[in-house]
């Protein structure tokens with residue numbers, strides 16, 4: 001028997017002993033700086049000449065480490081290994097498969113600060129956010145393990161006289177996991193653990209800026225007992241191996257999280273049946289967002305301000321769930337705008353190794369250039385209220401930037417920026433604010449700050465997002481509590497961390513027997 005699922009508690013960094021432990025963990029991670037990590041194919045370490053180098057975005061002269069790069073040749077070998085391992089793994093007792101996840105979660109708990117410190121160094125995440133993310137990774141393992149145990153005997157269906165019917169779940173085949181860098185621990189772990197516990201074998205290709213945390217996770221899974229060939233680690237350049245992974249005839253499932261452009265490309269390519277392929281590929285594609293905090297005219301101003309600032313600037317706005325725009329009722333607009341600017345100007349920006357910094361850099365030069373170009377666009381589209389300072393000489397630092405009185409149709413109101421840039425927009429009525437919130441191609445998260453019961457009911461029916469929050473910010477979904485995934489072009493709404501998630505990695509089978 002297992003205890004009931006409950007989410008992993010977050011570390012309280014106001015306590016001195018926790019700060020001390022975290023600093024020690026950062027020192028451990030620093031000792032490993034420059035280390036090389038191999039590919040893992042069929043349980044064997046494979047080293048290639050070409051390396052993917054992980055750079056600290058806070059300090060671009062610091063290389064965190066490097067991993068071997070897989071080419072199509074190594075990818076083919078990994079597919080062979082995964083195919084070979086599939087029959088045995090898929091028929092392994094689901095409880096035993098779940099226990100691998102539980103053991104991995106236990107190891108992760110013991111190494112929690114070290115893993116979070118790796119995320120701090122590799123992704124430039126602040127301590128608090130890195131800790132939350134590793135806790136989420138642990139949650140995915142604990143939650144999906146229990147979910148598999150629940151599903152192991154299938155579901156009860158009806159039988160007629162003289163007939164015995166069964167409905168069971170079988171595994172699909174080889175899954176390819178393609179996670180993003182912004183939740184380099186949590187999403188990478190969740191989208192690897194789910195197909196595995198469902199009895200599929202996996203090729204994990206981490207995002208190129210953050211391969212080290214993935215290498216550590218693969219080591220943990222092996223220590224926890226994942227058999228050879230069941231989990232293959234194949235980092236590499238997407239332009240060299242991305243299409244190959246997606247197009248391969250032996251790919252059964254692709255579990256992708258990332259940008260809309262990549263997701264749509266994967267969906268399109270995966271729909272083509274390749275020579276020798278005898279199945280349809282399933283694609284889970286969780287993509288971008290342009291998420292909104294709506295402030296009603298009777299809202300509590302401080303709740304609204306806190307929700308807007310947190311949603312916009314946590315992890316420098318680099319979340320698919322980031323509230324990169326707020327639509328505020330005209331009666332409260334001036335007050336909310338003033339308070340949001342005041343609170344934002346208190347936020348500290350700098351190297352996230354220092355826990356006093358609320359936010360750190362954006363991930364790389366490409367992101368820096370994109371975000372700063374949107375700031376230029378914003379200056380034409382709205383009134384610059386604060387920010388517009390950036391510096392990429394040491395790391396990719398951009399000050400939280402806010403534009404006021406932005407038109408609902410402006411580009412900074414409708415396009416995903418993925419950085420610390422917030423647009424504020426005024427609405428004449430509550431209904432208009434919900435219309436504005438729905439005015440993009442995305443539909444991922446949203447928040448409504450209101451005490452009006454009718455208005456909250458209206459939002460339930462008319463605010464078209466996969467994750468809707470009332471009187472809080474629109475980021476920070478917790479596994480088992482806030483199943484996560486978006487509508488519209490935000491993705492396939494697979495609802496990670498929800499009760500139906502694992503079903504997407506399983507093939508239901510009906511068996512009918514005459515008695």
Ligand SMILES: NC(=O)c1ccc[n+]([C@@H]2O[C@H](COP(=O)([O-])OP(=O)(O)OC[C@H]3O[C@@H](n4cnc5c(N)ncnc54)[C@H](O)[C@@H]3O)[C@@H](O)[C@H]2O)c1
Pocket residue numbers: 178179180181182183187205206207208237238239241242243246257258259260261262263265266286287288289319320321416418444485486490491
């Ligand atoms: N909806 C969600 O749950 C969710 C969660 C996190 C991030 N995101 C989104 O992710 C985006 C940021 O992540 P990103 O910049 O890493 O996205 P991205 O699309 O550039 O990359 C995501 C992953 O896809 C891989 N990839 C890139 N091109 C590929 C190709 N042609 N074939 C196969 N794989 C390929 C990358 O190497 C990476 O592993 C944002 O749009 C954000 O909103 C969504």
Ligand SMILES: N[C@@H](CCC=O)C(=O)O
Pocket residue numbers: 182183318319320321474475476477478484
């Ligand atoms: N699940 C995370 C967002 C993941 C995307 O970046 C949240 O709820 O904030």
